Amino acid sequence: MNSLECVWVAVNIRLLITSELLVGCTDCISVLPAEPQVQIGTHTFTYDYVYGSSALSSSSVYNDCVAPLVDALFHGYNATVLAYGQF
Numbered sequence: 001m002n003s004l005e006c007v008w009v010a011v012n013i014r015l016l017i018t019s020e021l022l023v024g025c026t027d028c029i030s031v032l033p034a035e036p037q038v039q040i041g042t043h044t045f046t047y048d049y050v051y052g053s054s055a056l057s058s059s060s061v062y063n064d065c066v067a068p069l070v071d072a073l074f075h076g077y078n079a080t081v082l083a084y085g086q087f
Helices: 018-022 058-073
Strands: 010-012 037-040 043-046 049-051
């Protein structure tokens, strides 16, 4: 990650929940292996971090995305974390 960038975007794709699986829902988004990209149909989107629909601990997201910002705060930088959706 380039420390000069102003905005980082991370995407976490949650697992389907039991009720979704019971009615036959499937993932409509796929993660491209070894790339911070997701594919929806024929469209591909690139982000700074992509966490696929696997059993991911919240500490991984924190360590990758939030911890560097907390450290930067103590060095006089401003930082904001906006989290939307379910984890």
